[in-house]
Amino acid sequence: MEKIVFLDRATIPAHITLPVPSFEHQWTTYQETRPEEVIARLKDATIVITNKVVLSPEILSALPNLKLIAIAATGYNNVDIDWCHKHSLTVCNIRGYATQSVPEHVMAMAFSLRRSLNAYHRDIELGVWKEKNQFCFFTHPIGDIAGATLGIIGGGSLGQAVANLAKAVGMKVLFAEHKNANTVREGYVPFEAVLKQADVLTLHCPLNAQTQNLIGTDELKAMKTSAILVNTGRGGLVDEQALVKALKDGEIAGAGVDVFTQEPADNTNPLLANAGMPNLLLTPHVAWGSDSSIQTLANQLVDNINAFVNGEAQNTL
Secondary structure, eight states: OEEEEESOGGGSOTTSOOOOOSSOEEEEEOSOOOGGGHHHHHTTOSEEEESSOOBOHHHHTTOTTOOEEEESSSOOTTBOHHHHHHTTOEEEOOOSTTTTHHHHHHHHHHHHHHTTHHHHHHHHHTTHHHHHTSSOOOSSOOOOSTTOEEEEEOOSHHHHHHHHHHHHTTOEEEEBOOTTOSSOOTTOBOHHHHHHHOSEEEEOOOOSTTTTTOBOHHHHHHSOTTOEEEEOSOGGGBOHHHHHHHHHHTSSSEEEEOOOSSSSOOTTSHHHHTTTOTTEEEOOSOTTOOHHHHHHHHHHHHHHHHHHHTTOOOSBO
């Protein structure tokens, strides 16, 4: 009988239903798991479900009974994939589940920042309207989305879905080639050219050694001073300190951030420490989180487990 352990059920809202696997099993759920608790909780497990709990080589080597790591997310930087490949431990993830939720969040951030909605809301709270004594006031630039250029870093399902939504509202879309690439694939534009041309730049690539701090001081300086950066990918894709400095120095016009280098973030994070800036819009890693998307994730998670047990592994890494 398979023994399934879900290490961090709290990462999925309680009102989302997890389907029951189709085979005989024992299921144990923990709402959250601290690093020092992982090995003890998985000592008898054959299948582990994790969303964000880290499974390092040191932990995995102490768990010889494990057959499958089922990641309850698309991102897999919390699992040492190389170790798993070397030791023939199957890992699967979730794919294509948030291709409506994430693009809508990206566009919502783009609209809000492009039209300075957050900044105007703040000015009203601060009494600027009464001070100006006019039927309206213009303390921040207001830009249209239609006709603007959207630069997308990451051409997978999410990047493509964002492109479709952006085109529907009249944006010009550019897909960026890999940074420092020697050749440019058909349908892509050199990375540096996208930085220079984008009115809105959005990130949808995985976080790895090659993409760590993909957007830093030099990249921010290369962007238009009127440009907006949106990151719903992974926090480590952007140098957070450099982003705050670029916003303060007027090197870019605004930023929408849904992901952080450390989550949950606190006021030691430079973005949270400057959350009051009118051109900075922050959300707590919820771009993926519409109810319909999360239910799709839950269904696919159990489908992946069923497929593995039936000898038909899917969505493997």
